[in-house]
Amino acid sequence: MKNSTFGKVDATFAYLIRFRALVVAAVALVTLAMGWQASQIEVKTVFSDLLPRNHPYVEVNQRFKQTFGGSNMVSIMLEVKQGDIFDPVVLGKVQKLTVDLQQVEGIDTYQIISLASKKIKEVRASTEGVESRPLMWPDLPEGEAGLAALKAAVLNNPLVYGPYVSTDLKATLVTIDFSDGNMDYTRAFNQLMKLVDETAGDGVEVRIVGEPVLYGWVNHYLHETLTIFFAAVAALVVLLCLITRTWHGTVLPLLAGLVSAIWALGAARLMGFHLDPLVVVVAFLITAQAISNSVQLIAxxxxxxxxxxxxxxxxxxxxARNLFKPSMLAIVADAGCVLVVALTPIPLLQKISFIGTVWVLTIAISALILTPVMLSWFGSRQRFIHPVNINPLLMRILGLCSAIVTTRWRFAVLGMAGVVFVMSGLYAFNLKVGDANPGSPILWPDSSYNRDAAEINRQFQGSDRMFVVVAGKEPGALREPEVLSSMTRFQKYMEAQPEVGGSVSLADILPQVNRVLREGNPMYQELGKSAEENAELMYMFVSGSDPGDMDRYADADAKNGAVTLFFRDHQGETIRTAVARVRDYVEQHPVKGADYLLAGGLVGVLAAVNEVILAGQIEAIALALLVLVVCCTVTYRSTVAGVFFMIPVLLSNTITFSYMAWQGIGMNINTLPVVALGIGLGVDYTFYIVDGIRENLHRSHNVERAIVNALMGPGKGVLITAMTLITSVVLWHFSSLRLQADMGVLIALWLFISAFSALFIMPALVYVFRPEFIVGSKRHPIEQAEPVLVG
Amino acid sequence: MLRRLRKYGGGARGVVTLMTSSAPLVIVGGLLYAGLFVKAEAVVQKVEPPAIERRDAFYGVAAPDERTVWAVGAGGKIVRSEDGGDSWVRQSLNIDANLQGIAAWDDKTAVAVGNGGVVVATSDGGATWTRAEIPGSNNPNKLFRVRIAGDSAWAVGEFGALLRSTDRGATWTRVLPEEDRAWNDIAFVGDSGWLVGEFGALTKSTDGGATWNPVEMPNKVSLMSVAFRDARNGVAVGLAGTLLVTSDGGDSWKQVPALTREHFYSVVWDEGRWLAVGDKGVMASADAAAAQWQLGRVAEGDVSWRTQIARAGSRYFLAGSNLAVLDDGALRVAGRSRM
Structure with a gap:
């Protein structure tokens, strides 16, 4: 920094400190106002926020979800331990549950489907002709004969036997769908769980899965999440107190974090955003930044x-004067990196990005201004508040750093860093987009939700659905034998993928009706030979049922229909393969009169999210790095500086990505915010060290001494921040939400590697390569400091 | 390190300066390019469709010897096993129609029939299947079964179709005139033949199929399958659990009291007992006299419909809503590793 700018910064801070009472009062006032706003902020999950904007799949989903079932499907399985489900007690439970579900908040009452609903029918031939009747509605079967008749009807109906009754007859499924509206999912979740508890018992086990249930669980753990958050903050306080041994060293970093958080949440509320419970970890991530800045100033x-x-x-x-440049650089660069996330067209990520950017920028006030101003009140003669002194330990570590930099060990460190960088860089390519394991990665594998999901997927064709719309060009297109047989072949093609448990469409129903018409002879289980014949079969199926009952398969004028595919899991690879196969099929087997449209349902929506993330991940990382490079280049007026500071960032990211790939943590909508916000995390450590080196060179030309001094000065701040933050982040490991535990580890990893590179690798690099922007050159020697007037 | 390089003089220094000053530009440019233009490519796993898919329904099965088994089904599917049903290989056929029946002379020669009058024959173990022409008709032409009797192959189907081929399936002639009744099955022992069909119809031939005479039957329930263990003793099965027994070469038939309301689709004599299979996994069996019938299941818990049962050696092969092998009472469904 030029001496003149230096002077201006100094004058500003002199001014701020002179009117410190006013400054503090102003900050307190704003904090109070923002605090009031922040207290109003809603903590909830809005499902529509998870959907990428303008993505064709999402548009198909939004257009057809009312009829073909959206992404908020919930499956409830009733399983008996003894015998089979054809038992009056079990069927009574199914019926009661089906009726009671109508009272659950936000439920789409037209989409409650079970054995006891009106929608599950059989087509049977009788003396009056062919009729289609609900299997078990409105009344339960009576007596042994009734049960046997029901059993026979179920076994005869592939739309029920398999999809709604398991092949071993020990389990039956109830599926429901929720509307996307602005509703209280916590209440719905509690009502559902109450119904599940009521239904269980008498030898019947009840299991429940679905996105609304998953997010219900997340909300259920919200209290725990907050407890862990505050425990982590408490741990921070204790550690800061232990290490710094002063009141100001303990309180001020915390104050910085708190003020930032309040301002950011208040601002979020003013922008009309809500807070997703899953991103509480992100809050911790930015708070870490605020604390780091404050700790440096105090040190x-x-x-x-x-x-x-x-x-x-x-x-x-x-x-304040001396640290202004690296702090400001850290804040601006990080804010830029966070803002880049907004380029991903998913509302949730954009909201997080905007909140995050504001949050990071508030650090300029909460730490950069507030901390020095507050410090000016504390006496210069400090008394330690407890006798435990771990300073010698810190000094030993820093001594080790210096020893490595100044001896030949530096080459070993650099060599090793290079090797680790290359290896982790290559391994990081194994990182998966989408979920990397079956079950939900948000919860632990042995959580009751994931065990329920595994059981349901074992008994049934799969609880995650995707619908592919068959959009006819003319009304009646779905009666054409060519279109229908194309659908059959399409289903067969898709079912070759092992993760696709089954599929259902209009092309499955008509052969059943045809068979019934032919005395039940399976040799006639085939589509009609002409559009007229198919229209007749459709009429047979619909006759006697409510308008709309056919909607799950085709609309009233037989123009648009759906093929619903059932998936046993929603791993990224499963979804990508399925989508690619749909495309392959459509390309190789075009059909006159209809188009296949991707894709709705949970899997369809996830496919869209994954595609957006996959397409955007390189963009997000590259642009975030670019922001960093540009910030550093401008600040140090040197392009080399930009490249130089990329080194620790790249290293921490390749290692973190490798860890994710190794642990099976996929890049999905829940991990992406942390990953994207983490790109710039910890680069400030290097800023402080390098700036420390430069500052020391202002006083003398000895590079070696400058490096050692920088390690002993700002290096100590880096060490304190990293140690306290990493230790408190460990608490996240005890979260009932696996996602938060994983993200805690990721943050700890980032901080550790950043601190390690700042303390071991970067000084060695400076020593070996002597970049001009730090040590100067003959043409551009380092400006020697003029004594600054103090007073 | 740079200092050491400087020893080598101005040239080296120039190169180093050029590299250090251009590298950042290259990196910034690269990042910009990557950010704006590079899109990640998804890696997609390849899916090989198995020979037998979950959705496949099989209608006909033939086992010319203990190792060779052929099965045909919906969507023009033909699969063949050369290890007694342990593994199956799909045979390619460019026809989408449902195939209903298959018969084989030996492990090389076979003929299959199906919807829309489709008849295909092979003489090389199924490596190539050739489409055969059948006598034209304006009526629905669905063929249900094909049977082999000596040198002749007989195909039966809708609208009174009874076709005969004497050249291993290459050419076909119509034996009976068309009428609005489907023939469902045919059986021969020597020169005696029996043909069963809709509305309880049964006709008999005693001259190798040249002439056919209707037989008076006890009821009008459609008959689906017929089998004889010698020229005198035979069984016919049909819808709604119908079991008819004859001991006078098919001149008179006795109805066995119905054991079930489920349809029977196929009956065979397995050199020791009569076996009939049908809807929802039912299987009826009787001793040679066919007097005492017992109703059971193909296997405990199995509820699949079965349209044909064939035997080779100790194994039974079942076509139906899936393709299964019954070996010493244990049922194995082909293509279901998940079960």
């Missing part, structure tokens, strides 16, 4: 007082 303040700067105000001014 510098302590150094200044120790070196005899007279008066707390002067010491505070000196520390």
């Amino acid at each position: 510098r303040f302590d150094d200044e007082t120790r070196q005899g700067t007279p008066g707390a105000a002067a010491a505070a001014r000196a520390s």
